[in-house]
Amino acid sequence: MFEAGDIREWRGHSVVDGGDHKIGTLESVYVDTATDQPAFATVTVGLPTRRRLAFVPLFGATVGPGxxxxxxxKRLVREAPWIDTDGELPADAEPALFSHYELPYEPGAGGERRLARR
Structure with missing residues (x-):
């Protein structure tokens, strides 16, 4: 896995799936508040007149030149929970996001949010 600081430098680069199909452009990185490790990224997807930010897990992600x-x-990511380009993920939407990717979800020990934008 890569450090959160490193991946922020990739903002604006292409995000591709395992078949090298372009999904969109990296916008932001969200870290797991319990571990402070990169957990999800938002990817700019959609038509130029209707852009949105789709969430994709970073587990197992790799980086290459650009x-x-x-x-x-690609299809799973484009169907994932999303926010407007100037929006935020509400805390009550986090469980649905994890569920979309069939990932386990547990809020923080004190009930705090699981993801934080960095």
Missing amino acids: YLKVLYD
């Missing part, structure tokens, strides 16, 4: 490769298929 791209970030994720383990998830």
Whole structure:
């Protein structure tokens, strides 16, 4: 896995799936508040007149020259929970995001949010 500081430098680069199909452009990185490790990224997807930010897990992601490769298929990412380009993920939407990718979800020990944008 790469450090959160390193991946922020990739903002604006292509995000591709395992078949090297371009999903979109890396916008932001969200870290797991319990571990402070990169957990999800938002990817700019959609038509120029209707852009949105789709979430994709960073588990198993790899970086290359000018791209970030994720383990998830382009179609799955494009169907994932999303926010407007100027929006935020509400805390009550986090469980649905994890569920979309069939990942376990547990809020923080004190009930705090699981993800934080960095």
